[in-house]
Amino acid sequence: MTDAMTPADSLPEPTRTLYLSGESSDEKRQQLLNYFNQTWALYESLFSCLSDPQAWYTKAIPLRHPLIFYYGHTATFYINKLIAGQLIDKRLDAHIEAMMAIGVDEMSWDDLDDTHYAWPDIAQLRDYRAQVKGVITEVIRTMPLELPIGWNSPAWVILMGIEHERIHLETSSVLIRQLPVEWVQPQPHWPVCPRARHRYQDVPKNQLLPVTGGRVTLGKTDDTYGWDNEYGRQVHDVSEFQASEMLVSNAEFLHFVQDNGYQNACWWDDEGQGWLAFSQAIMPTFWVGQPEQPDTLKLRLMAEEVVMAWDWPVEVNQLEAAAFCRWKSAQIGQSVQLPGEAEWYRLREAVPGDQPEWQRPPGNINLSWWASPCPVDTFRQDKFYDLVGNVWQWTTTPINGFEGFNVHPLYDDFSTPTFDGKHALIKGGSWISTGNEALKSARYAFRRHFFQHAGFRYVVSKHKESMTLNPYETDAMVSQYLEFQYGPEYFSIANYARQLVEIALPHVKQRGHALDIGCATGRASFELARYFEQVTGMDYSARFIDVALQLVSGDDFRYVIPTEGELVEYRQLRLKEVGIDRITAGKVQFVQGDACNLKPQPKRYDFVLAANLLDRLRQPLRFLHDITPMIQSGGILLISSPWTWLEEYTERNQWLGGVRENGEALSSYQALQRFMAAEFEEIAPAQDVPFVIRETARKYQHTLAQASLWRKR
């Protein structure tokens, strides 16, 4: 930071995110009230930049509602969350609150929202906002307030509303920037930075600086409000890399443009090429004019166009930033790319402190200096510039929950829809990032084609982003099985797989190779791997096998289970949490296979588990016949089944039992005994083994399987 520099006088006094702990509830209540009021006022002042009614009612971009929606939305959000959290019980205006509740998420660039809305008057919304402000003020004044403020505190709901409004402060400022310039006007309380180099030749050259490797631990631990995706823990061993000293400036990016970067498909990946074809972009979106005449180019700011500020950071989407990196790689013959999330954190370690501690931040952030970007060589932080602040910096990393991630029940769609491998993280914050946004621990992500006040810094690095898709599994059958095999106990019924393994173990002397046939998502296979040298988990469903393999990889597996009606709960599972370590998991080989068409194999099993299998097979007798020679002499077969025969799975003439034979009732167990007598000895009395499968939060299948143990002669 240049010591001589002073912030624009007309900016409001910067605010700071609240600490969650403290000594005095009264004091905290007052801080909360101030923070609420400041945020409220700041948000309203942003809309003073709209000079034409069309600016309120016209979509700035097709994927977002017009600004009139956002003006009402942050107020409505409070009301809806307060009702959902049962802190208030009445709506203020059901009509407005229905209309202003749900924004349009940025999806693919060519999604079009064709819904027609009859938006209310601005005046009407002003009245509404005033009423809401009164209600929230009253809630803050009267709600119970214990310190520290936790996830389930009423104050958390208030902070959620405040931080939500601070997000929309920034995203609305981007929408304003995307409106026609004649509908907006600069305001003295939104002062732009006066410094800029207007000749691109004057901009200092960027350079790569070395960064040492080291371990970085991600996950929010500070004492401030956070969104659900910030919590949990993730450890990265970051290798040494080089990073650009400065953010890429408009001047530096000009080389790419002039080298026909937008015309040369080789710098763009498939998604980038698709976006190029759709957008017909030939230069960054906020540049105004003809790129062939760079001296005449202007730069669109939030509320005005100015002569191009060549030393300000270029603002692009991630597709453009990645294309630049590919071009740059070719230029310098090194592996240039965007940093990963962990690399950014490695860089960030050089900046002392964090937003709530800073009297004046060491970068162009938190509205502490100007209401615009500033030259890329303004804020020196250690040996780099702009590690925090100025504009956001794209990373390669698709946002994902850390280990231990939990969905906040009052805002369960904040993060979960973005865990789709398509939303890339931006880091560092911009000049208008305030509150939670300005924290080191903040994690925001957008589709790669989307624009924010975001540019980039490049790195030369060997890191390879694994762009694994890890969305929430919504296949009802997979989710139900995961919950059954790995979820919590209901009605005090112990885990079924564990019960079965415990029943079998005393009888199994040889513990070489076990087969878990009909393994579904694999729980029993993993349990067997604690005791056997080798386990094969086999299922007919490739979908199940995929899930089991993903669990073996050690990744989180996320799934959604129904609670009531269309409402769901979010679950996150990793094997470690059920006590299965990597070595144990590694002993299991999962394969897709058909129990009614087993392939002969040379090795024989010491133990075969067929749990909840027989009454779901087309030909249960064929399976029993085929599995017999695959079991060692002295080996054990455990059959556990509730004998729920259904014609949709097994034709009636194939049912093992549960039928009348010559007029007499023949139970499946009797039929099993009859069939098994030839090659097996029944070594223990059959026993009932209960299990529970959750259908909703209130409805369960509670079943008594019958387990029988057979030793091969």
Added chain:
Amino acid sequence: MTDAMTPADSLPEPTRTLYLSGESSDEKRQQLLNYFNQTWALYESLFSCLSDPQAWYTKAIPLRHPLIFYYGHTATFYINKLIAGQLIDKRLDAHIEAMMAIGVDEMSWDDLDDTHYAWPDIAQLRDYRAQVKGVITEVIRTMPLELPIGWNSPAWVILMGIEHERIHLETSSVLIRQLPVEWVQPQPHWPVCPRARHRYQDVPKNQLLPVTGGRVTLGKTDDTYGWDNEYGRQVHDVSEFQASEMLVSNAEFLHFVQDNGYQNACWWDDEGQGWLAFSQAIMPTFWVGQPEQPDTLKLRLMAEEVVMAWDWPVEVNQLEAAAFCRWKSAQIGQSVQLPGEAEWYRLREAVPGDQPEWQRPPGNINLSWWASPCPVDTFRQDKFYDLVGNVWQWTTTPINGFEGFNVHPLYDDFSTPTFDGKHALIKGGSWISTGNEALKSARYAFRRHFFQHAGFRYVVSKHKESMTLNPYETDAMVSQYLEFQYGPEYFSIANYARQLVEIALPHVKQRGHALDIGCATGRASFELARYFEQVTGMDYSARFIDVALQLVSGDDFRYVIPTEGELVEYRQLRLKEVGIDRITAGKVQFVQGDACNLKPQPKRYDFVLAANLLDRLRQPLRFLHDITPMIQSGGILLISSPWTWLEEYTERNQWLGGVRENGEALSSYQALQRFMAAEFEEIAPAQDVPFVIRETARKYQHTLAQASLWRKR
């Protein structure tokens, strides 16, 4: 009994049913072996009357297999029951045992069995029977035998086989009687009665004798083997009546024939007219010749035709017997009909002792006298003749289980298919009724058009048979609800209706009129009737209301529930068994009604129970809206629901909650609270109430409903 009379010498020594108790197992084992051997030999000797192979292989009547089947069937029956009872584990001949297992039941007279069977050789079957005899002998010799022999004793299975064979001894003798006479031949060891009056004018006239009224208690209590339908208890207060001194003789029946009884539809009920049209009968089936020339008529016996024995009892089906009674009523101007089961027992009280005690029975029964009927004035018993023996006597009573009836698990289709209101009891036994058949407690029933060695005695009586159909309910939904509302507890979860009533009671001060809406089979209505002056049970399903009404009537309700695959369990329910007396039940009025279309009514309810209702309604909010004005100020509404919303019942836009509203999760309970606030006060914290619904013997729905209590303002 005529003292001078002696039985035919050539008959085998009569056997007696075993007593179940005794001092010595060894002795009982020997008795059992003897009883088995005697029965076996007797059955085989019956087949010596077949003189032509066609007699073995041709159906005597379309509704029954040919006799070859019955020859093998009684042996196969032993094997199948011994396997089902796990007393032996191997079949002797799977082919024979599959073919000989299932007889054709007499159904409607025009049912035709078109299956083609490749029956085995007689010699082959003789060998098979010999093998079976060896197996059974070995089982009897070696099985555990504790006294007394009970339902679950191995010896019970043996007795079942013996008594089963004794039934077929009689029914096969009827089939032989129905074969062409040229295919059969009389045998010296099946000697017919030598006495008969061959002029109908010589037959003594029948007369009506008075019988005093009195209480009769039905239900087997003696110490012998019985079929499941004989057990339990049923009390009848029999009014005084008159009964014919003798069975109706061929001579007495001739008047009806000569009076064009078979041609005059007015004496026949609909079923009788249908049978007449089908059979074209003009006289009793065993009469041979032209009825217009009665002097030339012959009588078909089991193995021969003889000159008409006019003083022997006429043998007819129940339709013919009932037609005669109607005709007789018109003749004498009194209400002549067949006796009811209880009336027969009232008559039977005059006969001392029972089959196992009799040295020589006091009637033509148990093969103790002849192998045919005898004159109706042969065996005087008190002031009547033939209260037991000679031929069976049709009653008006459709067979039904007594209170406390249970199905024997090893022969669950012995009685249950006959509890259809269409099978009328025959009482008293015939000359060939032996074993259990010859007991006072025996209960056999046949379709009314069917022939046995059966005739009738008429009565003048005011008794009116209630021919209510009472078959086993097999509608899966009705059965599942009955089991849910009245069946045993599973997983130690208390009865749901009782739980709910107990939750409500402390809050309900006024106990005038309660409404149980969505009452299903009515359990909660009955529970409420313990406390309220008046209860209305309402359900949309008329089927459920019918069931509830039948329960109110105090009758048994029978239903079938699945155990495994196609196997079922039989249940019998009466309100008394769940502690609801007639007075309590009488307070409930069941009505069919639509909760989404409630009719306004002047009286208001003090209490309304809506259990498991809301999430099955088309319009749950409409119901809540409509029920509100029907509740007294201060009255209570209890809503209990698992909130299992399904689009098949409730369109999504009608779901109370379990949806996102303005993007926020809105639970059904929250939505309920919001709706109810206007007119109700919530008077207790909502609570979870578990319930269990059985699907099979191993699979259950285990659900946690949410119960909330609301007081009307």
